[in-house]
Amino acid sequence: MKKFILTAISVLVVAFGASAQPRALGLRVGGDAEASYQHSFGDNFLEADLGLAFAHPGLQVTGIFDFVFASVDNFNFYAGPGAQINVWSKSASERSAGIGVGGQIGAEYRFGIPFNISLDWRPMWNFIGQYASWSSVAIGFRYRF
DSSP, rough: HHHHHHHHHHHHHHHHOOOOEEEEEEEEEEEEEEEEEEEEETTEEEEEEEEEEETEEEEEEEEEEEEEEEEEETTEEEEEEEEEEEEESSSSSSSEEEEEEEEEEEEEHHHSEEEEEEEOOOOEEESSOOOEEOOEEEEEEEEEE
């Protein structure tokens, strides 16, 4: 568990240490609740999330690199691959961990103020561990800076 927490903190520190603009910080809420950080690389962006899973109580760290494939006015439509590390508890005596891959597809609206809102779907499949996450649709609220 200590290694998992250190890995999660390391992922977030690396994400915050990147130098390109703009960045966004906020929440992503759906089947899980996640602290979400986005870092843009041109039109595309890296998303790093640290979350609490509710279906199987536990923690998860997710990294997704999204490619913006269409933009209309203030809307961006994106999709991309990613990975996830998670630790969860099925019962008080049964705990497990997983490492998986997946993707994300969604749309984001950028307001005239430094705020955006997104709607996306992120399925993940573990290749270590037995838990596959067919995550529900999630909504994200982020402050851009």
